[in-house]
Amino acid sequence: MQGEKGSWDDTTRLWEFDSGRELAQFVSFTDGSWIVMTSEGFFNASVGWAKHINLVRGLEVFSVDQVYDALFHPDLVREALAASRDPVLLAVDD
Known part of the structure; x- marks a missing residue:
């Protein structure tokens, strides 16, 4: 929903409960x-997400095209989400 956010930085984060590791x-x-x-x-x-993102490392700014x-590995994202065992999250890249 618009206007709602999951965190102070407007992201929603998925954590592995047992280890506390961010997935x-x-x-x-x-x-x-x-x-x-x-x-x-x-x-x-x-589609259309790249216009919202710049990547920063230290004082260097990179365009999305550079990385x-x-x-861009939907397969690796799916593996990370699989650790949550939530079938709704596994459908995110379908």
Whole structure:
């Protein structure tokens, strides 16, 4: 829903209960686009999401195009979500 957020930074995060390890971050935008990112940086996303994102490491800013081929891995996102054993989350990239 628009106007709601799961965290102070407008993300919703999935945590592995037993270890406390973060499995994924979910971000949705007002235009309906979304991105799901694993803690390792791999992601899956809808059409139109890239206009909302810049990547920052230290003082360097990168465009999505610079890392897309290396980090766009819906299969790895699915594996991270599988750790939650929630069938709704597993359908996120279908």
